[in-house]
Amino acid sequence: MITPEEIYLKNISRPEIYRYLGFRGTSPDDNTRKLVKRALDEISRLSRPGYVYMSYPLTTEDDLISFNGISIPSKDLLKTLKGCSDILLLAATLGSDLDAAIRKYQYSDTAYALILHATGAAAIESYLDSICQSLEKSVFKESTFRPRFSPGYGDLDISWNQNIINLTNATKHIGLFTTDTHLLSPAISVTAYIGLKTPEVK
Amino acid sequence: MNIIDALKEKRLIFDGGMGTMIDPKDIPEGSIPESMVLNCPQKITDIHKAYIDAGADVITTATFGANALKLKPFGMTVKEVYEAGVSCAKNALKLSGKKAFIAGDIGPLGKLLSPIGDLAFDDAYDLFFEMAKAAEEAGADLILIETINDAYELKASVLAAKEAVSIPVIATVAADEKGKLLTGAPIEAVGALLQSLGIDGAGLNCSFGPDKMIKTAERLYNSCSLPLIINPNAGLPRALPGGKAEYDMDEKAFASYCRDLAPFASAMGGCCGTDPGYIKCLIEEIKDIPLPVKKVITKTIVTSGMEAVEIGPDSPVIIGERINPTGKKLLKEALRSGDVGSILKEGIRQQDAGAHILDINTGLPGIDEADAMVNIIHQLQGMISCPLQIDSSDPAVLEAAMRMVNGKPVINSVTGSKKSMDxxxxxxxxxxxxxxxxxxxxxxxxxxxxxxxxxxxKIVEEAAKYGIEKYDILIDPLTMAVSAGQDARVTLDAIKLIRERLSVNTILGVSNISFGLPRRDIINASFLSMALNAGLTAAIMDPLSDTMMDAFRGSMVLTSKDKNCDNYTSLYAESKETKNREMSSHHDLFQAIINGLSSDAAASASEELKSFDPMSVIEEKLIPALDLVGQRFEEGTLYLPQLLMSAQAAESAFSVLKAAIEKKAHKDPALNKTVLVATVHGDIHDIGKNIVKVLLESYGFNVVDLGKDVPPEKILEAVRRSDIRLVGLSALMTTTLPAMEDTIKLLRSNCPLCKIVVGGAVLTKEHAGKIGADKYAKTAMDTVKYAQTVL
Known part of the structure; x- marks a missing residue:
């Protein structure tokens, strides 16, 4: 089976990168395209992808998200979890080398730093897509995945990053930390809650 | 007998996983595993006893995360947890009637150290110190620092433990499959760092099963002379529904893979997923494998948090000399004004040009040398992968930097005088x-x-008395100016003598040779080639000089150090072609800026200077081009990356034009307009500030960039020092807005004439007004426009 690490680089969406860079409805100039290409090469060289996950039985009775003795006060998250039997906690990163490169370019080539950052953001999304596809086909064959939902989306406070990191042991296994302000470090990383639907529940 | 002696006699067996043996149900709801030693000590004692009965020679206390940061919210103290933890281990020994060493366990802090994260090095040091001290006082026989996955945290923990205790200290790290720590240090950097810190044993634990550790273990074995301790997991974890994990390697498989690791290991045990059954199997499987042969590694390796660089006759290195104020006007200005941004840029340029190590010297009358040194190293090491060479004649400055630098640096320098060596x-x-x-x-x-x-x-002999090995010494036989009648051959002959008779590495500040002569690069390059031929192993030089880099690379080919001329060919085969391509796309200055082409912009600026006055080029070409780009950006027909590329192109043209103006001594007041920018205290996100800086520079403003996480007092100090009239402050996080307010208050009461412009993702116009800023800049262009009106 092809692993997420082998496939995600090929599936990065360029329109997504241009969208992150602020291009709306117009196509980017040659210079930007060239730098995006350079960023993709650099990411394939620098990234050290890794992910961890953990799943728990979930209840959403009385509109309260509850698993493993934890309840999350978020109406937006609740919408995606309704009717799901389990919740999957997922954390993934492209590693700290890419972060160091972005920090470096912020001082030596700010325009390129911006492009590398945007390309990194698209790359981690692609990595998450690949991970979910792979898990859906292997470990969680019986379930279908609802769209992933990350701390910081809608009314789900960004401090929930820590909950995902703690329960998946992401600091120990993939070197993912939060800062005092609850941001992820390395920055090119994602944590997410995913609802799992199983046929019995339908 | 302590564990250091025991390790020489037989391969010691460590215990296996502790977390694996604790039933999550036994941890009180809402608490942490570290509370177990206080709440149900009997269960922990039973686990220790099971490992002793299985044959473990070393048992590890259940204190993995018992740091004050983690314990405090749960009302526990470090002292009581270590006391209880060691007492569980002692009780288990009593019950079993056997002997074993008790390792006081110290795990990572769970926070990333600054500048990548937000935990200060000194705070990390204090947390580790407290843990190590508590473990020793409770009666542990040794300190086991484990599962560390960041070189900087490793240094803080080992330094703290070594200072806190007199019992042996051992450290094992969690590396990935490529043998790197999560923050980038290769295992060779770990080996070199641990050995130079004088630890008693090094090793690997956690991450994955023994099958995937073999290569990394071999590399570690070959990069340090320390006894190795290897404690693998029972394979990889598989997450099971319900928040549990199981490991995919059974006892037999675990033990048989450990067999392949044993030839490198003076001690072995298990980590996550292993239990007493695994340890029993392990003992049985490796009992016939002899202890590793004692080896002495004599390589010279220096490290950063991300890299290991070997220095030796087969691999001479380039040490970038440019971060040194001596004779450099711009660097002097940057150091005086506190403009860290320019200094960081200088570091990055040297690394990109091919420097292996960077020399850092901040010796300048009128500034606090130690403070500047520490600040520059702190900011550089989050982005530069080169190891650093700390350069000062003041031992206090050297000590301050040696303590906080990430990795094992080069220290420049000691002399042969008794006082210096003492x-x-x-x-x-x-x-x-x-x-x-x-x-x-x-x-x-x-x-x-x-x-x-x-x-x-004499230096080598004296160093040996302190236990400093020959391979950790680089002798500088001193370069003297030939223009002063000095014979360069004395230096070259000394290099040969030192290499032949002492087998010690040599280092030279190459450029001193040409002092007082025209076209210094010619003499420097010739001397460099001769010195490399004589056996020089480290050249302190300017990596931005093509002549010098050409001489270095040519010498590598001619002294057979560039295998198959691979490096030379890869660098020079295409260069002619590339130059041709660049020439053909030559634009006019206006167009080069619009298109965002930096090298074209600089080239066409030089071209323009042949026929026009620099000021008129700025006014008629550069500024109109920038204004057009800015206008398109505001209209939404051009986007941020393009705006920045144009700004960078304008800036490179501007620096060419500025040099021409200075040459003509044509002082234009416009060029002295200085803006100070900084990201406020507590905030480590500086993308916004950096964008503003690029735009300001493109418009010809002089920018003093204090970097990120800058305390209010530092900003005030810099404003006073350079008589700054406009300060730009940036904050990305809501939590750091109070720091912005404090900074404004401090500036207001001390420098009432100074204007303050603020920006950042979470700021609004209203809030900016409320905290007393003169101007809220929504975009980077707003700041430029404001600067144009007030300066």
Missing amino acids: TLFPLVKKYGGAVVGLTLDEKGIPDTAEGRFSIAE
Whole structure:
């Protein structure tokens, strides 16, 4: 089976990168395209992808998200979890080398730093897509995945990053930390809650 | 017998996983596993006893995360947890009637150290110190620091433990499959760092099963002389529904893979997923494998948090000399004004040009040398992968930097005088590092190669008394200016003598040779080639000089150090073609800026200077181009990356034009308009500030960039020092807005004439007004426009 690490680089969406860079409805100039290409090469060289996950039985009775003795006060998250039997906690990163490169370019080539950052953001999304596809086909064959939902989306406070990191042991296994302000470090990383639907529940 | 002696006699067996053996149900709801030693000590004692019965020689206390940061919210103290933890281990020993060493366990803090994260090095040090001290006082026989996955945290923990206790200290790290720590350090950097810190044992634990550790273990074995301790997981974890994990390797498989690791290991045990059954199997499987042969590694390796660089006759290195104010006007200005941004840029340029190590010298009258040194190193090491060479004549400055630098640095320098050696060698021993020894002493610099060799010999002998090995010394036989009648051959002969008779590495500040002569690069390059041929192993030089880099790379080919000329060919085969391509796309300045092409913009600026006055080029070409780009950005027909590329192109053209203006001594007040920018205290996100800086520079403003996480007092100090009239402050996080307010208050009460512009993702116009800013800038262009009106 092809692993997420082998496939995600090929599936990065360029329109997504241009969208992150602020291009709306117009196509980017040659210079930007060239730098995006350079960023993709650099990411394939620098990234050290890794992910961890953990799943728990979930209840959403009385509109309260509850698993493993934890309840999350978020109406937006609740919408995606309704009717799901389990919740999957997922954390993934492209590693700290890419972060160091972005920090470096912020001082030596700010325009390129911006492009590398945007390309990194698209790359981690692609990595998450690949991970979910792979898990859906292997470990969680019986379930279908609802769209992933990350701390910081809608009314789900960004401090929930820590909950995902703690329960998946992401600091120990993939070197993912939060800062005092609850941001992820390395920055090119994602944590997410995913609802799992199983046929019995339908 | 302590564990150091025991490790020499037989391969010791460590216990297996602790977390694996604890039933999550036994941890009180809402608490942490570290509370177990207080709440149900019997269960922990039983686990220890099971490992002792299985045959473990070393048992590890259940104190993995018992740092004050983690314990405090749960009302526990470090002291009581270690006391209870060690007492569980002691009780288990009593019950079993057997003997075993008790390792006081110290795990990572769970926070990333600054500048990547937000935990200060000194705070990390204090947390580890408290843990180590508590473990020793509770009666542990050794300290086991484990599962560390960041080189900087490793340094903080080992330094703290070594200072806190007198029992042996061992550290094992969690590396990935490629043998790297999560923050990038290769295992060779770990080996070199741990050895130079004088630890008693090094090793690997956690991450994955023994099958995937073999290569990394072999590399670690070959990069340090320390006994190795290897505690693998029972394979990889598989997450099971319900928040549990199981490991995919059974006892037999675990033990049989450990067999392949044993030839490198003086001690073995298990980590996550292993239990007493695994340890029993392991003992049975490896009992016939003899202890590793004691080896002595004599390589010179220096490290950063991300890299290991070997220095030796087969791999001479380039040490970038540009971060040194001597004779450099711009760097002097940057140091005086506190403009860290320019200094970081200088570091990055040297690394990109091919420097292997960067020299950092902040010796400038009128500034606090230690403070500047520490600040620059702190900010550089989040982005530069080169190891650093700490350069000062003041031992106090060296010590401050040696303590906080990430990795094992080069220390520049000690001399052959008794006083210098008495002061510096104890520091080198304590903090670790490779030290530069200058061949001069109380009597001055000898005129002969033999004389300099004698001092080198004296330095090496004296260092040995402190336990500093030959391979951690680089001798500088001193370059003297030929224009002053000095014979360069004395230096070259000394290099040969030192290499042949002492087998010690040599280092030279190459550029001193040409002092007082025209076209210094010609003399420097010739001297560099000759010195490399004589056996020089480290050249302190300017990596931005093509002539010097050409000479270095050519010499590598001619002294057979560039295998198959691979490096040379890869760098030079295409260069002619590339130049042609660049020439053909030559634009006019206006167009080059619009298109965002930096090198074209600089080239066309030089071209324009042949026919026009620099000021008119700025006014008629540069500014109109920028204004057009800015206008398109505001209209939404051009986007941020393009705006920045244009700004960078304008800036490179501007620096060409500015040089021409300065040459003509044509002082234009417009060029002295200085803006100070900083990201406020507590905030480590500086993308916004950096964008503003690029735009300001493109419009010709002089920018003093204090970097990120800058305390209000530092900003005030810099404003006063350079008489700044406009300050730009940036904050990305809501939580750091109070720091912005504090900074504004402080500036207002001390420098009422200074204007303040603020920006950042979470700011609004209203809030900016409320905290007393003069101007809220929504975009980077707003700041430029504001600067144009107030300066």
